[in-house]
Amino acid sequence: MSEISTTPLTAADGTPLKKKLAQAMFRSRVRAVGLVLPLLGFVLASFVFPILALMWQGVYNDTFERLMPNLTEELRIWDGVSEPTEEMYALLVLDLKQNRADRTIGKVASRVNQELSGTRSLFTSTARKAEKIEPPYRESLVKIKKKWGKLEVWQAMKLTNESLTPGYYATSLDKRYTVDQGFIERDKKRQIYTKLFIRTLFISGSVMFLCLLLGYPVAYLLATLPLKYSNLLMIMVLLPFWTSLLVRTTAWIAILQSQGVVNDLLVWVGITADDSRFSLIYNMTGTIIAMTHILLPFMILPLYSVMKTIPPSYMRAARSLGATPTLAFIRVYMPQTVPGIGAGGLLVFILAIGYYITPALVGGQDGQLISNMIAYHMQKSLNWSLAAALGGILLGGVLVLYWAYDRIIGIDNMKLG
Amino acid sequence: MLDSGDPFVRFKNVQKSYDGETLVVKDLNLDIAAGEFVTMLGPSGSGKTTCLMMLAGFETATHGDIELGGRPINNIPPHKRGIGMVFQNYALFPHLTVAENLAFPLKVRKMSAAEVEDKVAKVLDMVQMRAFGDRKPAQLSGGQQQRIALARALVFEPDLVLMDEPLGALDKQLREHMQYEIKHIHESLGVTVVYVTHDQSEALTMSNRIAVFDDGVIQQLADPVTLYEKPENAFVAQFIGENNRLMGTVKDIAKGVASVELDNGDMVKALAVNVAGEGERSLLSVRPERCIVTPNKTRGMSALNGRIEELIYLGDHIRCRMNVAGDDEFIVKVPNTSGQLGLQIGAEVFVGWETDDCRALDYRS
Numbered sequence: 001m002s003e004i005s006t007t008p009l010t011a012a013d014g015t016p017l018k019k020k021l022a023q024a025m026f027r028s029r030v031r032a033v034g035l036v037l038p039l040l041g042f043v044l045a046s047f048v049f050p051i052l053a054l055m056w057q058g059v060y061n062d063t064f065e066r067l068m069p070n071l072t073e074e075l076r077i078w079d080g081v082s083e084p085t086e087e088m089y090a091l092l093v094l095d096l097k098q099n100r101a102d103r104t105i106g107k108v109a110s111r112v113n114q115e116l117s118g119t120r121s122l123f124t125s126t127a128r129k130a131e132k133i134e135p136p137y138r139e140s141l142v143k144i145k146k147k148w149g150k151l152e153v154w155q156a157m158k159l160t161n162e163s164l165t166p167g168y169y170a171t172s173l174d175k176r177y178t179v180d181q182g183f184i185e186r187d188k189k190r191q192i193y194t195k196l197f198i199r200t201l202f203i204s205g206s207v208m209f210l211c212l213l214l215g216y217p218v219a220y221l222l223a224t225l226p227l228k229y230s231n232l233l234m235i236m237v238l239l240p241f242w243t244s245l246l247v248r249t250t251a252w253i254a255i256l257q258s259q260g261v262v263n264d265l266l267v268w269v270g271i272t273a274d275d276s277r278f279s280l281i282y283n284m285t286g287t288i289i290a291m292t293h294i295l296l297p298f299m300i301l302p303l304y305s306v307m308k309t310i311p312p313s314y315m316r317a318a319r320s321l322g323a324t325p326t327l328a329f330i331r332v333y334m335p336q337t338v339p340g341i342g343a344g345g346l347l348v349f350i351l352a353i354g355y356y357i358t359p360a361l362v363g364g365q366d367g368q369l370i371s372n373m374i375a376y377h378m379q380k381s382l383n384w385s386l387a388a389a390l391g392g393i394l395l396g397g398v399l400v401l402y403w404a405y406d407r408i409i410g411i412d413n414m415k416l417g
Numbered sequence: 418m419l420d421s422g423d424p425f426v427r428f429k430n431v432q433k434s435y436d437g438e439t440l441v442v443k444d445l446n447l448d449i450a451a452g453e454f455v456t457m458l459g460p461s462g463s464g465k466t467t468c469l470m471m472l473a474g475f476e477t478a479t480h481g482d483i484e485l486g487g488r489p490i491n492n493i494p495p496h497k498r499g500i501g502m503v504f505q506n507y508a509l510f511p512h513l514t515v516a517e518n519l520a521f522p523l524k525v526r527k528m529s530a531a532e533v534e535d536k537v538a539k540v541l542d543m544v545q546m547r548a549f550g551d552r553k554p555a556q557l558s559g560g561q562q563q564r565i566a567l568a569r570a571l572v573f574e575p576d577l578v579l580m581d582e583p584l585g586a587l588d589k590q591l592r593e594h595m596q597y598e599i600k601h602i603h604e605s606l607g608v609t610v611v612y613v614t615h616d617q618s619e620a621l622t623m624s625n626r627i628a629v630f631d632d633g634v635i636q637q638l639a640d641p642v643t644l645y646e647k648p649e650n651a652f653v654a655q656f657i658g659e660n661n662r663l664m665g666t667v668k669d670i671a672k673g674v675a676s677v678e679l680d681n682g683d684m685v686k687a688l689a690v691n692v693a694g695e696g697e698r699s700l701l702s703v704r705p706e707r708c709i710v711t712p713n714k715t716r717g718m719s720a721l722n723g724r725i726e727e728l729i730y731l732g733d734h735i736r737c738r739m740n741v742a743g744d745d746e747f748i749v750k751v752p753n754t755s756g757q758l759g760l761q762i763g764a765e766v767f768v769g770w771e772t773d774d775c776r777a778l779d780y781r782s
Contacts, residue, residue: 316475317508319495321522322573328496331521335512 058388282364306340424448459630501570
């Protein structure tokens with residue numbers, strides 16, 4: 001044990017040792033930073049920044065506030081339950097006119113429609129007639145569309161007027177954020193996202209479990225076979241990596257479809273009748289089979305790299321100490337492969353919950369994952385904020401998994417090959 | 418118990434081949450008595466580890482029988498043989514603590530928790546590692562791991578313990594210390610030990626008997642003294658200890674003493690240990706510490722001319738490299754007694770030895 005000195009150590013020239021060390025390390029640090037700077041810049045610009053920007057959209061959407069500048073202030077003051085005043089109607093008409101002139105009314109209409117469906121045409125058709133609307137505005141508007149007299153339309157506008165909103169996250173979890181009641185359950189019929197999240201977790205879990213079940217023996221063989229056989233096996237494991245993901249997925253369509261190879265074989269053998277062939281694809285079964293095949297190498301490789309480091313002498317030692325081969329395997333070999341199981345499982349699970357192309361091609365109705373819904377909102381409904389919120393929840397889930405893994409097994413123990 | 422006359426371990430005409438083309442072990446016959454410490458010594462690839470693995474049950478003999486306590490064990494799987502084993506890299510289970518490692522063989526044998534705890538505590542005391550029961554093997558030094566590996570092989574009280582180069586990974590000082598420790602444990606427990614090593618000083622220190630392996634054959638099986646003093650062939654002479662080699666042709670054998678004409682024409686008398694006959698080539702072996710360097714010939718001793726090539730001061734003795742009979746690798750260990758320091762490089766002197774210390778052996782180039 002060294003003694004703890006109270007005075008800071010100094011170098012030979014009298015400067016504090018810590019300062020001297022920092023000076024000595026400075027040049028090498030500058031060089032290290034210089035070396036990683038290009039990649040760091042690239043990653044920041046192409047990965048970190050877009051993700052953060054999109055995540056921000058999940059909680060922030062200023063379409064309404066930006067495009068309806070006159071109404072904004074009044075809506076903010078309004079308590080959300082009393083009758084809207086005549087002045088609010090006047091300001092609404094003023095903003096509608098402006099948006100009509102700027103051709104931005106579609107954006108406003110879509111934004112409010114996200115809160116209260118069926119309001120899109122209310123805005124667009126009213127805006128078309130906005131030039132001719134005379135005071136009293138409330139009366140004239142209600143005459144054009146009865147809905148303008150309803151409180152829920154104004155409540156929807158008040159919600160969309162708040163740019164910083166928890167509404168998209170609430171939607172992602174099948175909740176509604178309301179002006180007066182806070183968060184409430186959505187109608188049973190419109191609850192789709194939690195079910196989808198649960199299905200995503202279930203499919204990913206199944207894929208992970210199947211990969212472990214199928215991959216463990218292969219990894220064991222890879223690690224224990226003589227080199228000339230294990231090389232051949234390794235090539236077979238890696239072969240899928242050299243084939244396009246699309247090719248592999250469509251190959252499964254050819255194999256699994258009702259007129260495909262597997263069903264033909266089952267009919268021929270007599271397991272099933274020709275008119276009651278199994279539906280193995282365009283459903284959850286198809287998604288699980290195809291994803292298991294595609295993700296299998298991600299389970300095998302981490303397992304293999306861990307098993308490779310376990311010398312055969314452990315098993316020999318266990319047997320010389322009196323353990324049967326089975327017991328030696330369970331008590332001595334398997335516990336040592338836990339880091340590999342953890343790494344492979346985590347890798348497969350994380351890749352699976354974000355999987356998109358395969359479920360889109362072979363998933364049918366009930367084989368779709370949350371990522372397919374995110375893609376739908378990005379490409380079809382153009383509700384990027386909701387897509388961002390759904391993605392944000394997914395990302396949060398992955399981070400929680402990492403954290404849990406780190407706590408239980410330790411990220412340092414992860415070996416990926 | 419066994420009859421004291423019966424061997425405890427017996428290899429009977431054992432052969433082993435891995436590829437069906439070459440024999441790694443050729444017709445091995447070896448009897449080991451109960452309580453004996455036998456070392457299998459040899460260079461790598463000599464078949465010694467294969468023999469150990471066959472005894473442990475991890476390799477099967479291609480031919481022949483292995484008996485343990487009078488029973489053939491060829492068809493008994495390793496976990497039923499009840500043989501303790503210490504591995505080269507210790508093979509302590511890294512995911513278990515020291516105490517759990519030691520408890521493993523006991524739990525496998527379904528002993529009660531109290532019994533397990535008692536035995537683990539006792540064996541930890543035996544290797545003086547009481548305080549380390551809760552540590553993981555990775556938190557121990559090499560020497561400590563070695564002790565735990567030893568304790569684990571002994572904790573279930575096997576009659577036979579096998580050790581496969583257990584000290585190979587330790588540094589020199591620790592290795593020597595552990596040699597004594599293993600020797601003492603062997604003596605106090607009375608367990609039979611079969612020990613494999615390629616380190617001859619380790620074998621000499623610890624063993625009751627040593628089997629020197631080369632080329633799948635036991636070259637000589639003897640106690641350490643005999644092995645060092647009276648090697649039966651050229652391989653053993655060269656492998657055990659340091660050795661000066663002189664080549665020559667046997668001219669005459671009389672009363673166990675061979676007259677050998679060295680390649681440079683000098684005549685030397687040597688003990689005829691392993692020579693084919695008159696006119697055959699032979700290798701003469703003389704230990705460096707049995708030679709003396711003298712300015713004059715001494716009566717009754719063989720003596721040859723030599724020139725001092727190099728002197729290395731080693732404290733307790735001086736290592737003197739000489740050119741003798743055309744061989745400039747001839748070593749003489751000169752004890753560091755007063756008056757010996759007059760040796761000079763380049764000096765022409767005589768080198769002499771007793772006839773009994775020079776052994777005429779089979780010829781190996």
